[in-house]
Amino acid sequence: MESHFRTAASLLIALACSSAMLNEARAQTYPSGRILLIVPAAAGGVTDLVARITADYLAARTKQQVVVENRTGAGGNLATAAVAKAEPDGYTLGVVASGNIVINPYLYKTMPFDAKNDVIPVAAIAEAPQVIAIHKDIPAKNLQEFIALAKAKPNTINYGSAGVGTSMHLAGDQFARLAGVQLTHVPYRGAAPAVTDLIAGNIQMISVSAGPIMGFVRSGDLRVLAAASQKPLKHFPDVPTSSAAGLKGYEMTTWFALFAPRGTPPEVVKTLHGLVQDMLNDPTSKKRLEENFLDLMPASQADFASFVTSEFSTWERIVRDAGLQPQ
Numbered sequence: 001m002e003s004h005f006r007t008a009a010s011l012l013i014a015l016a017c018s019s020a021m022l023n024e025a026r027a028q029t030y031p032s033g034r035i036l037l038i039v040p041a042a043a044g045g046v047t048d049l050v051a052r053i054t055a056d057y058l059a060a061r062t063k064q065q066v067v068v069e070n071r072t073g074a075g076g077n078l079a080t081a082a083v084a085k086a087e088p089d090g091y092t093l094g095v096v097a098s099g100n101i102v103i104n105p106y107l108y109k110t111m112p113f114d115a116k117n118d119v120i121p122v123a124a125i126a127e128a129p130q131v132i133a134i135h136k137d138i139p140a141k142n143l144q145e146f147i148a149l150a151k152a153k154p155n156t157i158n159y160g161s162a163g164v165g166t167s168m169h170l171a172g173d174q175f176a177r178l179a180g181v182q183l184t185h186v187p188y189r190g191a192a193p194a195v196t197d198l199i200a201g202n203i204q205m206i207s208v209s210a211g212p213i214m215g216f217v218r219s220g221d222l223r224v225l226a227a228a229s230q231k232p233l234k235h236f237p238d239v240p241t242s243s244a245a246g247l248k249g250y251e252m253t254t255w256f257a258l259f260a261p262r263g264t265p266p267e268v269v270k271t272l273h274g275l276v277q278d279m280l281n282d283p284t285s286k287k288r289l290e291e292n293f294l295d296l297m298p299a300s301q302a303d304f305a306s307f308v309t310s311e312f313s314t315w316e317r318i319v320r321d322a323g324l325q326p327q
Helices: 002-028 046-062 074-084 098-106 143-152 167-179 191-200 214-218 266-280 283-291 301-321
Strands: 035-039 066-070 092-097 119-135 158-161 184-187 205-209 222-227 253-261
Touching (some): 046 066, 046 266, 074 092, 074 098, 074 253, 098 301, 119 143, 119 167, 119 191, 119 266, 158 191, 167 184, 167 205, 167 301, 214 222, 266 283, 266 301
Parallel strands (some): 035 066
Antiparallel strands (some): 119 205, 119 222
16 A cells, blocks of 8 residues: 555656646747737727837747737726736736736726736836826916916816826826815826817816827927926926926826736746847837837836835825725
8 A cells, every 4th residue: 555655656746847847848948839918908009009019029039929919898907817817838928007007906896816916027118107288378387387377276277087097097186186286187088088178278287198299299289397207208308307397206107018927937037028128129129119209117027026016005095095996
């Protein structure tokens, strides 16, 4: 009987070793097949753009097919959950916007995945810092004049957003609280209709990244008052940071990154991270990202993971301060 137990134990050990060796071999030959990038946004948006630039580079470097799949619904939760529940072998990944990871847990009562534990932050790709923009006819030439105007006329200045709970909404709310003014929030179905109404003069302010408004800023239809970042933006070199403009602590950005399912082998994560860092140094990829008013985010995998961890508490506070209840 004892010999049977020893034989069974030996077989189990052999199987475990074989499995470990197979997984290690797969990691060492990664990638050797099609890679799927799931995007929690519709085609044509910024997240989709970042995903397609990443897919093009990965395909060129690895000589493997890289497919982008757009999955919308539940604020991006459906797509990110699909990544979280995928086989952790490096062949199903997600290119997400920051809100999909660090804001949604505080907006939804139930989540189909654990944002803190079910996915791994592999590599930061780019970010889109927001700016405060107003209609050209608003009689304010700088941020302090705009704040003074808002204080003099409480609740008469409307700001638009891409919807309740979006970074644009939370940015406008945070701006109002830090500046000590009372603004009226007008939610839209996306950034584009909000910008359209701002141009028409139906709303007076917006906090948004450069992409949706750059053409209107150049044409003179909109005026940018401050950048919600620690340093001046290359796309708006003459625009002061919020701190320099007299509103300390107002920083708001959306970042875009590559995530993998929990349990993805460290060797695969290391390979993917290295590929993304190479992409950020690739002239063609850099040009495509920067032409769309995105700032590159080179960082080690450990530093990015630490940054994501800090973002949870930051956004939990912002959502709570905005008075939003999980739905």
